[in-house]
Amino acid sequence: MYKRLKWIRVALSLLFFLLITLNFIYFAYSKTNLSPVLHLQFVPALLGLFTGTAVFFAIILVLTILFGRVYCSSLCPMGTYQDIVSRFADFFKSKKQRREKYRKPNNILRYSFVLLAFAPLAAGITLPLALLDPYSNWGRVSNEIFSRGENFIHNLLSTIFPDAIFYRGYASLVIPVLLFSAFILLLVTVMSALRRRLFCNTICPVGTVLGAISRYSAFRPVMGSDCNHCGICETVCKSNCIDKEKREIDNSRCVACLNCTTSCKRGSVTYQFVWKKSASQSDKPFSGERRQALLTMGLAGTALVSRAAGLSPFRNEKSEKEAIAPPGAVSIQHLKDNCTACHACVAACPNGIIVPSTVEYGIDGLFLPVLNYNNHFCGYDCNACTKVCPNHALLPMTLEEKKLCQIGKAKFSMRNCIVYTDKTDCGACDEHCPTKAITMIPYNGTNLYIPKLNSDICIGCGACEYICPAVPVKAMIVQSNPVHLRAQEPLVEEQKKIKVQEFGF
Amino acid sequence: MERRNFLKSVLYGGLVSMASLKGNPLLSSGRMEVVSDEKNDLVAVMGGEPAQMYSRAIEAMGGISRFVKKGQRVVVKPNIGWDKSPQEAANTNPQLVAAIIKDCLKVGAKEVVVFDHTCDTWQSCYKNSGLEEAAKAAGARIAFAHDEKYYRTVKIPSGVRLKEAKIHSEILDCDVWINVPILKNHGGARMTISMKNFMGIVWDRRFWHANDLQQCIADCSTFSKMPVLNIVDAYRIITQNGPKGKSLDDVQLAKALFMSTDIVAADTAAIKFFSQYKPVELNAVSHIGIAEKMKIGTTDLDSLSVKRIKI
Numbered sequence: 001m002y003k004r005l006k007w008i009r010v011a012l013s014l015l016f017f018l019l020i021t022l023n024f025i026y027f028a029y030s031k032t033n034l035s036p037v038l039h040l041q042f043v044p045a046l047l048g049l050f051t052g053t054a055v056f057f058a059i060i061l062v063l064t065i066l067f068g069r070v071y072c073s074s075l076c077p078m079g080t081y082q083d084i085v086s087r088f089a090d091f092f093k094s095k096k097q098r099r100e101k102y103r104k105p106n107n108i109l110r111y112s113f114v115l116l117a118f119a120p121l122a123a124g125i126t127l128p129l130a131l132l133d134p135y136s137n138w139g140r141v142s143n144e145i146f147s148r149g150e151n152f153i154h155n156l157l158s159t160i161f162p163d164a165i166f167y168r169g170y171a172s173l174v175i176p177v178l179l180f181s182a183f184i185l186l187l188v189t190v191m192s193a194l195r196r197r198l199f200c201n202t203i204c205p206v207g208t209v210l211g212a213i214s215r216y217s218a219f220r221p222v223m224g225s226d227c228n229h230c231g232i233c234e235t236v237c238k239s240n241c242i243d244k245e246k247r248e249i250d251n252s253r254c255v256a257c258l259n260c261t262t263s264c265k266r267g268s269v270t271y272q273f274v275w276k277k278s279a280s281q282s283d284k285p286f287s288g289e290r291r292q293a294l295l296t297m298g299l300a301g302t303a304l305v306s307r308a309a310g311l312s313p314f315r316n317e318k319s320e321k322e323a324i325a326p327p328g329a330v331s332i333q334h335l336k337d338n339c340t341a342c343h344a345c346v347a348a349c350p351n352g353i354i355v356p357s358t359v360e361y362g363i364d365g366l367f368l369p370v371l372n373y374n375n376h377f378c379g380y381d382c383n384a385c386t387k388v389c390p391n392h393a394l395l396p397m398t399l400e401e402k403k404l405c406q407i408g409k410a411k412f413s414m415r416n417c418i419v420y421t422d423k424t425d426c427g428a429c430d431e432h433c434p435t436k437a438i439t440m441i442p443y444n445g446t447n448l449y450i451p452k453l454n455s456d457i458c459i460g461c462g463a464c465e466y467i468c469p470a471v472p473v474k475a476m477i478v479q480s481n482p483v484h485l486r487a488q489e490p491l492v493e494e495q496k497k498i499k500v501q502e503f504g505f
Numbered sequence: 506m507e508r509r510n511f512l513k514s515v516l517y518g519g520l521v522s523m524a525s526l527k528g529n530p531l532l533s534s535g536r537m538e539v540v541s542d543e544k545n546d547l548v549a550v551m552g553g554e555p556a557q558m559y560s561r562a563i564e565a566m567g568g569i570s571r572f573v574k575k576g577q578r579v580v581v582k583p584n585i586g587w588d589k590s591p592q593e594a595a596n597t598n599p600q601l602v603a604a605i606i607k608d609c610l611k612v613g614a615k616e617v618v619v620f621d622h623t624c625d626t627w628q629s630c631y632k633n634s635g636l637e638e639a640a641k642a643a644g645a646r647i648a649f650a651h652d653e654k655y656y657r658t659v660k661i662p663s664g665v666r667l668k669e670a671k672i673h674s675e676i677l678d679c680d681v682w683i684n685v686p687i688l689k690n691h692g693g694a695r696m697t698i699s700m701k702n703f704m705g706i707v708w709d710r711r712f713w714h715a716n717d718l719q720q721c722i723a724d725c726s727t728f729s730k731m732p733v734l735n736i737v738d739a740y741r742i743i744t745q746n747g748p749k750g751k752s753l754d755d756v757q758l759a760k761a762l763f764m765s766t767d768i769v770a771a772d773t774a775a776i777k778f779f780s781q782y783k784p785v786e787l788n789a790v791s792h793i794g795i796a797e798k799m800k801i802g803t804t805d806l807d808s809l810s811v812k813r814i815k816i
Contacts, residue, residue, distance in 0.1 A: 493751070
């Protein structure tokens with residue numbers, strides 16, 4: 001029975017792992033939008049609790065209260081990745097090395113990381129939690145490393161089949177993000193190769209918070225009275241949380257992988273409903289930790305309450321003028337409050353103009369998505385980024401809404417314009433402007449036309465800035481709206497339809 | 506007599522502008538052989554559907570076999586610059602492009618290739634313009650043009666400002682190519698027709714805008730490998746807010762088509778037709794005048810054998 005349950009668990013883990021990872025790879029060109037699967041992630045759901053993702057947060061909480069840390073075993077892509085790594089690492093280990101044993105929880109470390117992540121959140125700063133979130137880290141790793149690898153293979157194929165497979169330019173390289181992602185990947189890989197789910201029980205703040213909750217979960221693995229202390233279950237435990245001597249399982253570290261239940265020869269390790277029995281009994285042996293568990297939940301709860309109340313004593317209210325947030329971000333502050341920098345939007349942008357920030361938003365906005373018009377501009381008929389955000393850090397927008405979403409305003413400086421400096425025709429900005437905020441008007445009695453800008457209908461898409469050929473300083477530069485506005489509708493210019501009978505020559 | 510002069514000037518223009526005579530399809534592809542009774546320099550058609558107007562026009566030009574020979578690799582170069590539907594008239598009409606492709610294949614073209622260096626996101630342009638689908642259905646191959654690696658640098662010795670350019674390798678490697686622009690008003694170049702359509706065969710169009718757009722447009726038409734035929738789609742035309750257009754208000758249903766071996770003549774005829782919708786001085790579209798001075802072609806339509814067809 002447990003064998004089947006475990007296989008279902010493994011299948012689910014792999015399915016979520018694959019679907020989540022695919023969101024970051026080759027996404028923009030694939031036909032289907034897989035992003036709904038991203039909603040069931042703890043940190044995004046938590047941050048979006050008051051902006052539309054409460055239901056997903058509730059689902060994860062209920063799952064944890066009922067079944068323990070199933071989030072960690074099946075929903076979290078980083079968790080499944082560690083299982084995969086440790087599986088591979090087993091090939092290189094001797095039989096003895098493969099055997100796990102009980103280890104004491106590393107409490108100082110795990111509660112320190114919880115403090116590091118949630119104390120700033122209570123003070124209105126999201127960044128540390130975003131940088132420690134396993135899902136968002138997986139997103140960044142997928143985007144920075146796996147996606148580039150896939151791009152490389154794709155481009156190799158494009159040289160072999162030049163007519164069928166097109167060359168794909170690489171995503172903008174932001175070195176700090178690449179280094180950070182590589183560091184996380186290396187850390188998790190090494191830790192899991194050596195000690196399986198150690199990362200989940202020492203560093204991951206989500207693991208620790210869910211662990212605190214799962215101490216009280218309804219279903220959990222229990223060692224029966226007919227256990228003969230053979231210790232097989234202990235040797236297969238990914239979390240090193242089974243103590244065969246005391247016949248106890250530390251449920252705060254258990255990720256409900258069910259290895260112990262399937263390995264027990266006597267069938268005395270069972271995954272069962274324990275609420276009927278006195279909960280305090282199962283808590284007794286770890287009563288010292290009960291306080292810590294409660295503190296953890298208290299801290300996370302405080303962070304939530306402070307978010308609900310909109311408290312933000314240490315928040316940096318000053319937003320950097322030049323940083324343009326993607327459509328749907330509402331404001332730079334909204335983005336900072338909600339975004340976990342998972343980079344699903346970065347992966348989704350077909351034009352590659354959403355890039356991870358470094359200093360653009362200030363230090364508390366590290367790695368958040370920011371627009372960069374160096375290599376392209378925001379497509380007028382595209383709202384891909386707003387559709388993939390797991391927690392409405394970028395609010396979903398219909399195409400009609402997005403076409404009026406003013407993320408910034410172009411600013412025209414005539415003294416840099418080609419028409420003014422070279423006295424020749426140009427009009428590249430006018431040509432590209434989708435709303436006709438830019439029109440060409442006769443220029444000072446010459447035969448030339450010069451751009452005229454109506455910023456009320458400009459949406460800040462950056463087409464003019466991208467194409468402006470003026471060097472070294474462009475004549476059209478989009479300036480950020482720190483709070484996004486609604487642009488006026490493009491002017492309607494009705495034209496009488498006429499019928500012409502002659503060729504005209 | 507006038508026709509002979511015209512041919513002479515075309516040959517002369519070709520001579521001065523070419524680095525190599527041998528590679529010139531205009532001269533080497535047996536242009537003089539008689540295929541049809543009529544061989545006009547410029548044909549204008551109005552009142553029909555795109556494919557219908559094309560077939561009438563090409564007949565009056567002497568048939569496609571005058572330009573495309575059996576076994577040749579042909580590029581048909583429409584305007585696919587924008588992420589817009591065919592009704593919005595920012596891109597060449599897909600029915601017209603399909604008709605040209607089928608005609609080329611009918612006379613034995615080995616392969617017909619369609620591409621454009623788009624302004625908006627290339628996949629959206631290819632798809633939403635309806636051109637990818639239409640071209641594939643007609644039997645053409647779609648080529649990619651969104652990355653610099655698909656272009657090669659060539660010299661343009663007669664260019665005044667544009668002395669070299671990265672041109673799409675499909676153009677460089679084909680036997681002949683057919684230029685199929687759409688007639689539109691244009692904020693910068695004033696009008697965009699056949700000559701302006703060359704911006705879609707080059708990689709760096711910013712250079713043009715930064716270095717006297719009108720001169721660069723003319724310069725590029727001194728390129729040694731000119732299209733054997735220019736076919737101007739004027740079925741639907743953008744008469745305001747071009748070249749992209751903002752809404753269907755910008756579009757007029759003109760139901761016309763112009764075809765010429767002389768790129769300047771094709772554009773001149775198209776501008777004169779366009780002027781009936783929105784007055785445009787030929788002088789204002791200054792790349793036309795520059796091109797005539799550079800002996801790329803003529804604006805004097807009366808010097809050509811012109812056929813006008815009303816359907």
